[in-house]
Structures are given as C-alpha cells and as structure tokens.
Amino acid sequence: xxxxxxxxxxxxxxxxxxLETEGGAITKLVVVILLTVFSIYVNCNMLLALRSKPVFxxxxxxxxxxxxxxNDSIHLSLTTLMYALLLAFIKLAKAMCSxxxxxxVTTFLNAPLNLALMSLxxxxxxxxxxxxxxxxxxxxxxxAIVLIWFFGSVNILSDILFAAVEDPNFxxxxxxxxxxxxxxxxxxxxxxxxxxxxxxxxxTLIIVFTYIRILITARSVSSKKDSAKKAQRTxxxxxxxxxxxxxxxxxxxxxxxxxxxxxxxxxxxxxxRYLNFVIVLILPRCLSPLIYGLRDDAVxxxxxxxxxxxxxxxAHKVENL
Numbered sequence: 001x002x003x004x005x006x007x008x009x010x011x012x013x014x015x016x017x018x019l020e021t022e023g024g025a026i027t028k029l030v031v032v033i034l035l036t037v038f039s040i041y042v043n044c045n046m047l048l049a050l051r052s053k054p055v056f057x058x059x060x061x062x063x064x065x066x067x068x069x070x071n072d073s074i075h076l077s078l079t080t081l082m083y084a085l086l087l088a089f090i091k092l093a094k095a096m097c098s099x100x101x102x103x104x105v106t107t108f109l110n111a112p113l114n115l116a117l118m119s120l121x122x123x124x125x126x127x128x129x130x131x132x133x134x135x136x137x138x139x140x141x142x143x144a145i146v147l148i149w150f151f152g153s154v155n156i157l158s159d160i161l162f163a164a165v166e167d168p169n170f171x172x173x174x175x176x177x178x179x180x181x182x183x184x185x186x187x188x189x190x191x192x193x194x195x196x197x198x199x200x201x202x203x204t205l206i207i208v209f210t211y212i213r214i215l216i217t218a219r220s221v222s223s224k225k226d227s228a229k230k231a232q233r234t235x236x237x238x239x240x241x242x243x244x245x246x247x248x249x250x251x252x253x254x255x256x257x258x259x260x261x262x263x264x265x266x267x268x269x270x271x272x273r274y275l276n277f278v279i280v281l282i283l284p285r286c287l288s289p290l291i292y293g294l295r296d297d298a299v300x301x302x303x304x305x306x307x308x309x310x311x312x313x314x315a316h317k318v319e320n321l
Contacts, residue, residue, distance in 0.1 A: 025087050029083070029084060029087055032080055032083060032277075032278065032282060033080060035282055035283075035286055036076045036079075036080040036282070036286075038286070039072075039073075039076055039285065039289070040076060040077065042286075042289050042290070043069040043070075043072065043073045044073075045303060046069055046289045046293045046299070046303055047066060047070075049293075049299055049302040049303040050065070050066050050069075050299065052302055053302070056298075056299075060121050060137070060138065060140075060141040061118070061121055061122070061125075061136075062299075063138065063141045063145075064114060064117055064118045064121060064144075064145075065118070065292055065293070065299075067114060067145050068111070068114050068115075068118075068288060068292070069289055071110045071111060072107070072111065072285040072288050072289075074103060075107035075108055075111070076282065076285050076286070078103055078104040078107070079104060079281060079282065082177050082178070085176075085177055086176065086178075091174040091176055091177075092174065092175065092176075092177050093173070093175075094163075094172075094173040094174070094175050095170060095172075098160045098164075098170075098182065100177060101156060101177065102153065102156055102157065105152075105153075105179065106153040106156060108152075108248065109151070109152035109153075109155075109199060110149065111245055111288075112199060112200075112203040112242075112245055113148045113151060113152060113199075113203065114148060115203065115207060115245060116203045116206040116207055117144055117148070118292075119206060119207045119211060120206065120210055121141075122210065122214060123211075123213055123214055124136055126214050126217050126218065127213055127214065127217050155191065155192060155195045156182070159182045159183065159188055160182060162185075162188070196249045197249075199249065200249050203242075204242070207239070207242050211239065241288065241291050241292075244284035245284050245288075247280050247284070248281055250280075251276065251277075251280045251281060254276050254280065255273060258272045258273060258276060
C-alpha cells in the first residue's frame with residue numbers, strides 16, 4: 001500500500017509541477033514569499049514592541065499574543081518552504097519531511113486553540129474582573145501554552161511514530177513532502193479528519209460562547225450606546241478572524257470542490273488551487289498581527305514607533321550607500 005501511495009503521489013506531483021511551470025510558477029512563488037517575508041517582518045516588529053515594556057511580559061493577554069506571533073511566523077515559514085520544495089520538484093528524506101510536517105501541522109492546530117485561550121482570558125477579565133488576577137496568572141498562561149502544543153502535536157506525532165515503526169527505511173526513504181505521505185493506513189486519514197472536526201467544533205463553541213457573554217456584559221454595565229457598539233464591532237472583527245483561521249480546516253474540501261467544478265480544465269484548476277492556497281492558508285496568518293496588534297491601544301503606538309523607526313533607519317542606510 002505504501003508503494004501505491006508513493007507512485008500515485010509522485011504522478012500527481014509531476015503533473016502539478018508541469019502545470020505550475022506552464023502557469024507562472026515563479027511569479028506565484030515570489031508573491032507567496034513576499035507575503036510571508038512581510039508578515040514575519042511585521043510580527044518581529046510587534047514582538048519588539050511587546051518586549052519594550054515589562055507589563056507586556058507578565059500580562060497573560062500579551063503573552064498569548066506573543067505566542068500567536070511566534071506560532072504564525074513558524075507556520076508561514078514552513079508552509080512557504082514546502083510550497084517552494086514542491087515547485088522545485090525536490091524530495092526530502094522522510095525523517096526530515098516528518099520534522100517539517102510535525103512543526104507545520106502543530107503550529108497550524110495551535111492557532112485556533114490560542115484564539116480560544118485569548119477569548120477565555122478576555123471573558124474572565126470582563127465578566128469576572130475581581131478574580132481575573134487570581135485566575136489568569138503568568139504561570140497558568142505558560143502551562144496553557146504547553147497544553148496547546150501538546151494537543152496540537154498529539155495527532156501528527158502519533159502518525160509519525162506509527163510510520164517509523166511500520167517502515168524500517170523511515171529515516172532514509174526519499175519523498176515529496178506533504179501531509180498525505182505520512183498516512184499509511186486508511187484509518188489514519190479518518191482519525192485526522194475527525195480530529196479536525198473536533199477542533200473546529202470545540203474552538204467555535206468556546207469563542208462564540210465567550211464573546212456572546214462579553215457582549216451581554218458590556219451592554220449591561222455600559223451607560224452609553226457607543227460603548228456597546230464598540231464592543232459589538234470588536235466581537236464581529238474577532239469572529240471574522242476566527243472564521244478566516246478555521247477556514248483552513250476545510251482547505252482540502254475547497255480544493256476538491258474546485259477540481260469538480262473545473263472538470264478537465266487543468267490550467268483553471270491550477271490557478272484556483274493557488275488562490276485557495278493563498279487566501280485560505282497564507283492570508284489569515286498575515287492578518288492576525290494587524291487585527292490583534294493594531295487595534296490594541298497599548299501596543300499600537302509602540303508598534304508604530306518601532307515599525308516607522310526601523311523603516312526610516314533602513315532607508316537612511318540605503319541612501320548612504
């Protein structure tokens with residue numbers, strides 16, 4: 001079965017590479033790389049802003065925000081790396097690919113859980129303000145981050161360990177790096193899909209519940225309609241971000257639907273597949289720091305100062321060359 005999977009995957013990737021070569025692969029890759037580099041640059045400036053004041057280092061809210069920036073930067077880097085390897089038609093040792101896939105899948109699953117924790121922290125801060133300092137401590141926040149990485153990695157780690165046990169050539173076999181290559185048995189795919197559904201439902205329920213409670217509390221204690229409208233806009237914005245993040249779970253379903261819609265038009269499918277990749281997998285990670293950072297009254301001025309100062313300093317160096 002493993003041999004059949006390898007030959008099928010190799011045939012598919014050969015066709016994909018040919019189509020990408022005919023469809024402007026270099027241009028597409030440059031766009032993805034530019035988006036990734038710019039997003040990581042913004043994330044780094046945001047992290048510098050978070051390190052500039054001690055309060056950001058001890059506040060659970062900003063610890064979780066910093067973790068989101070680290071997590072999304074890692075995921076964007078690995079996603080772009082795998083896309084470039086696929087376009088270059090490069091095989092990797094299965095052990096190396098498994099390490100890349102472990103980090104990629106784990107950071108992919110970490111994101112919605114981190115959103116859920118950020119929502120819970122805001123829920124406690126607004127609905128139980130007197131107990132917030134007692135419940136949301138720095139130590140508990142770091143424990144929660146460790147649990148995020150545990151739950152995000154348990155499924156892919158079990159698949160990798162199972163593949164290593166079943167395949168004696170696991171460390172040396174060359175393969176095209178993709179999530180499907182890790183699957184050996186059909187039940188692994190079923191477990192993977194079930195795990196994603198569980199994530200989607202759990203995180204959605206947590207965030208919808210917390211923000212409905214936040215909205216109700218904000219309206220009940222506010223004497224001004226403007227405050228309630230501001231809270232409502234914030235909830236809507238965060239729910240949109242949640243939708244963008246969770247849409248990544250249906251990336252494969254969207255791709256299959258596009259294949260069905262385009263039929264025999266392989267070039268059209270290739271272009272739509274690329275748009276699906278950029279819009280569903282890349283853009284949500286690029287938007288996270290802008291949504292959460294630039295709307296935060298404490299972080300925004302520091303970030304703007306750091307970003308603009310770094311930009312001016314770079315421009316000054318270029319002018320002096």
